[in-house]
């Protein structure tokens with residue numbers, strides 16, 4: 001019988017295949033929706049789908065006593081919506097978006113809560129009304145699977161959502177500045193992250209969590225503040 005690790009390995013192998021097929025056609029974003037579609041509602045086919053809040057973000061949120069108190073949050077590349085729902089439970093007024101219509105449809109079924117605004121949207125083409133409009137911006141694992149050439153633009157785009165007194169929290173796999181990129185998903189380095197500072201954000205917290213699965217990269221939870 002297939003154990004959990006085998007299932008994750010099989011799902012990751014399929015991700016590599018679908019991504020490479022799309023990259024071969026010069027389409028670097030299309031594989032996300034193709035994967036969600038192909039999974040036909042089976043979350044085990046989506047390597048990042050936990051159906052619960054991201055474990056590293058949750059640890060960090062509990063340790064820091066994160067509370068929404070009605071503040072406006074946006075979740076970037078929200079996938080199946082687990083982190084959006086978690087922020088809602090913490091008292092944020094949540095907007096969550098993803099490029100994949102299939103993911104958004106799925107998220108709405110999992111969390112049919114009209115107080116969470118799930119939207120199909122491309123990070124690089126946001127509505128004007130979202131710019132500088134949020135107190136809390138959450139980005140988990142969306143920058144790392146985008147092609148490295150898009151990394152700075154992706155960080156700029158994430159940074160644009162935060163208002164003058166707001167915060168950005170990034171959860172990512174981490175790598176040393178001089179470490180090779182390796183395979184998809186490509187971990188972020190501190191040098192990559194310095195792009196947030198170029199966007200007038202100050203790094204105010206940096207926590208390293210050992211990975212849940214042996215042999216994987218450490219997870220970093222990094223917080224930036226506008227002030």
Ligand SMILES: C[S@@+](CC[C@H](N)C(=O)[O-])C[C@H]1O[C@@H](n2cnc3c(N)ncnc32)[C@H](O)[C@@H]1O
Nearest residue numbers: 032048077078079098099100122123140141142
């Ligand atoms: C690795 S998944 C992580 C999903 C979710 N944050 C999680 O941790 O479960 C990356 C997500 O980003 C979405 N995505 C990729 N490029 C995007 C873009 N340009 N705009 C919006 N979402 C994007 C994908 O569809 C996918 O759902």
